[in-house]
Amino acid sequence: MRLLTHNMLSSNIKGVSNGFPLRLDVENSVSKEVEFNPDFLRNMFSKIDWKALVDAARSMGYAELPEEAPDSSMLDSDEFLKKFHHALLELHLDEGALICPETGRRFPVNKA
Known part of the structure; x- marks a missing residue:
């Protein structure tokens, strides 16, 4: 699971009022190379919860x-965009769990 996907998920357990962000329990992570697309990253930047991504x-x-979330001027920096790209698209949770921040319920993640 990419961190892009993680950033869009929340716990939908009945009665949970604050299910975002899900914590990660990482047993195994991998890096998978993805083509660098600066325009995609610039468009996604405002949609990402920065603290959740960094954590x-x-x-x-x-x-x-x-x-801290950088200001939009950083979107002109290839150095920043490459770091953002790596975190958002190339890091994958291969095995572990997503954990609801409110209830502690664990949702297993297994490589598929």
């Missing part, structure tokens, strides 16, 4: 993203 990337061992 998820760090739980997978990737600490190259700034803690």
